[in-house]
Amino acid sequence: MRMLALSLACASAACAPVERPGAAPAAVEVWLTTPDKAALLAPQAPLAFEPGAPADAIMVDPAKRYQRMVGFGASITDASAWLIQKRMTAAQREKLLAELFGPAPGLNFAFTRLTVGASDFSLSHYSYDDVAKGQTDPGLAHFSIAPARAEVLPTAKAARAVNPQLAVMISPWSAPGWMKTSDSLIKGSLREAAYAPFATYLRRTVQDFAAAIGPIDYLSIQNEPDFEPENYPGMRLSAAQRARIIGDHLGPEFARAGLKTRILDWDHNWDQPAQPLGVLADPAAARHVAGVAWHCYNGDVAAQSEVRDRHPDKGVFFTECSGGEWSKAWPDSWAWTIRTLIIGSTRNWARGVLMWNLALDENFGPHLGGCGNCRGVVAIDSKTGEVTRNPEYYAFGHASRFVAVGAQRIASESRPGGIETVAFANPDGSRVLLAFNAGKEMAAFPVAESGRYFAYRLAPNAAATFRWRDPR
Known part of the structure; x- marks a missing residue:
């Protein structure tokens, strides 16, 4: 039997591919x-094809095609943008954005997510229409995306200049406090009387963001709608509420404005597929929902396929997971990320795959509430601007650098x-x-x-x- 050419997974000279007389060209x-x-995303000696197919071969079949890819990437949070804009020199900033969003040898990130207002990874808590306690602003007279113009939008615009194919998703963590039952950015749900103003709030955000950085491709109406954080912005919205907001207000509002931004539901964990299924069971909402977004913090990635199998016309997106100091970086976080997010989520129909923070500092911040030991894809030293690449960088790079926008899973x-x-x-x-x-x-x-x-x-x-x- 002909010997197989084996390239060993190590760095020594003994691990070079075996040379054989008459082998096909590399x-x-x-x-x-x-x-x-x-070896860290390191090029190896090329391999040669042999004719045939051994019985135990892993078969690749290009004729069987599945979802078309939007891309891989991470979120440009307030914290990430502030570090990039305020703690790096212009040269450091340009080099990092080219490394993350540029073509090989860059990671070629082609998908990112921005927050609408503050998250826990912000330096303050705010919305785009804050008024004094007890006041309301149903006409949105005080609406302004000024906080996003400081660091987030310039960073996103610079990333898009590096990669013009960059797809942008946006997500609110909370409606303005005056719209909510808690009269606060913290906790609470959306008042029924605020459904229409909230839809207008999101429509105006999309339009103003687009005027600053170009098209906004996707929007989820609420980050993690089944969670009310104790110490940072959040808002609980049931499936029935989301269906009404989308079907009666947000979808028609986008249509009237001629917006091509696609609406995603859920944007929360794998453990509750009944939530997006509930929204998609509502005909008025379903006609405006382009897909379902998922997070990693509970449940199993197979939930993506469970929902997609029932609604094959709806896209699947994986939109948040964070690495952190709760698990050993190598090999634990590295192995889990590549198995579950890169391989698992795409084999379960994800068209786009996002980590949470693109960058955090050496102290896992800045943040205000929420996670105190989350990792970014990279760490930026807040004193020197020097960059450390975390395991998630290499896990995502194994896909993002090589899988082009518009590729199809086979x-x-x-x-x-x-x-x-x-x-x-x-x-x-x-x-x-x-x-x-x-x-x-x-x-x-x-x-x-x-x-x-x-x-x-x-x-x-x-x-x-x-x-x-x-x-x-």
């Missing part, structure tokens, strides 16, 4: 990350607890396969496509991205 590019950090075999994969076909005809070894032993595996194959070997908790061209 055709597969490889990038590797190992949990010992000997069929690939995945072996739970072993070699887990996801594959894509790019618009330029190239194929991308991401493979992760979820087992406890070194694993050798062939990969076959279109009557040819290559072989590789991965250490436990190591990942490799492979890219090759269509053989035709």
Whole structure:
């Protein structure tokens, strides 16, 4: 039997691909990350295809196509933008944005999320229409996105200059306090009398953001609507409330204004698929809902497929998860992120995949309430502006750098607890396969496509991205 060419997942010279007389020309590019950090998204020696398909090969089938990708990225929170604008020099800022949003060797982030008003990762708590306690402003006479113009919108605009394909999503953490049952940004729900003003508030936010940075592609009407935080802005909205707001107010408001911004429901955890299903069961709301957004903090990623299977015309987006000091960075956070978010969410139909903070400082902030030990994709030293790349940077980079906007996920075999994969076909005809070894032993595996194959070997908790061209 012909020996397989195996490229070992380590950094020594002994791990080079095996050379064989008569082998086909090298055709597969490889990038590797190992949990010992000997290789971090590091290019490896290219591999050669062999004719045939071993019986145990992981099969990639470009003829079976699934969702079209919007992209991968992270949220430009107030904290992230403030650090980038206020704690970096112009040269540092330009270099970081090119590294995160630019093409290879950048990460090519093509999707981001901005907050509408404050979140816990803000330096103060505010909305775009704050009035004195006890007062109201149903005509939105005091509406202003001035807080976003300080750092967030300039950062988003600069990121879009680096990557003109950058898709932007926005999400409110709370309506203005005067619209709510709590008369505060903290806790409470939306008063029924405020449904129409809240829709206008969101419409004006979309229009003013778009005038500043270009199109706003997606909007969720409420971040985590089944949670009322104790010490930062939040707002509880039931499925029935969201359906009424979208169906009777927000959807028609966007239509009258000619807005192409697509409305996403839920924007919360995997553990309550009944919530978005409840909204989508309402015909008036469903006609205005383009998709469902998900977070990672409870439940299982398979919930995305559960809802999508019942509503295949609605897009799936994964829009928030944070790494943090509650788990060991290497290999725990690295392994969980790549398995669950990069491979798991896309195999469960996600068109876009977002981490939470793009950047935080060495003290996991700035923040006001909420999470005190969350990690950003990168850390920015608040004194020097120097950048540290966290495990999430490499996990996302294994997809974002290679999967182009408009790529389609294609069929690939995945072996739970072993070699887990996801594959894509790019618009330029190239194929991308991401493979992760979820087992406890070194694993050798062939990969076959279109009557040819290559072989590789991965250490436990190591990942490799492979890219090759269509053989035709």
